[in-house]
Amino acid sequence: MELQDLLDLRNVNIGELENRFKNIAQLLFQEYHIKKGNEIYDFIEIEFYYYTKGHEDIITYPRSIDAGKWYFHPSGVDLSFHSDAESYGGILIKSIKHGDEIINGPLKSSWELFDAFDAFKMKSDEYPLIVHKEKTEKTILKRKRKITFNKDNDADKEKAKNRFKNDYSKFIDFLDAEYQFYVKK
Numbered sequence: 001m002e003l004q005d006l007l008d009l010r011n012v013n014i015g016e017l018e019n020r021f022k023n024i025a026q027l028l029f030q031e032y033h034i035k036k037g038n039e040i041y042d043f044i045e046i047e048f049y050y051y052t053k054g055h056e057d058i059i060t061y062p063r064s065i066d067a068g069k070w071y072f073h074p075s076g077v078d079l080s081f082h083s084d085a086e087s088y089g090g091i092l093i094k095s096i097k098h099g100d101e102i103i104n105g106p107l108k109s110s111w112e113l114f115d116a117f118d119a120f121k122m123k124s125d126e127y128p129l130i131v132h133k134e135k136t137e138k139t140i141l142k143r144k145r146k147i148t149f150n151k152d153n154d155a156d157k158e159k160a161k162n163r164f165k166n167d168y169s170k171f172i173d174f175l176d177a178e179y180q181f182y183v184k185k
Helices: 014-031 106-113 154-175
Strands: 032-036 038-052 070-073 076-080 087-098 103-106 129-132 141-143 180-182
Touching: 014 038, 014 154, 014 180, 038 103, 076 106, 087 106, 087 180, 103 106
Parallel strands: none
Antiparallel strands: 032 038, 032 129, 038 087, 038 180, 070 076, 076 087, 087 103, 141 180
16 A cells, blocks of 8 residues: 555544554655655654544644645644544654754754745745655654643643643543654654
8 A cells, every 4th residue: 555545544443543653654764755856855753643533632733635735734744644624634744854964843844845935936846745765674663742731730731721621631632642753863
């Protein structure tokens, strides 16, 4: 199955989501990179976000977009899953590597990939594309996503309760999900 096909989660059983995330991460780290003109960027760190019935990860930004599209939001840029009003999400690009340089952080990564486009004529070498590369074996690690929130801090709890209202418990349920995948920098 091709990477873009794996980004359509509509027929994936909820119990299989974490395995699908792992499979996609392996492909991104070992068989794909981002090419922009002659420049190559390797994936270093990514985070998965997905909301659907039975997997209500409410911190996910809602969207309506086809699988495999770039989706911009206040935290950076995602490679989107097939998304509609009921099921949506994507893979946040957290860190990338360009030659020996590490671009660390989701906003810095999106600025690196999506800056300086011609305003009058679309040029193919200005647009970043995810493309196949020669397969490389890498040790892929996972951990909890880096969401700034302290369960023991009253101010953080109050802010989250105000933002998520009746869904606060769903927010808490996904805080410890190990949906960040990375390779050693």
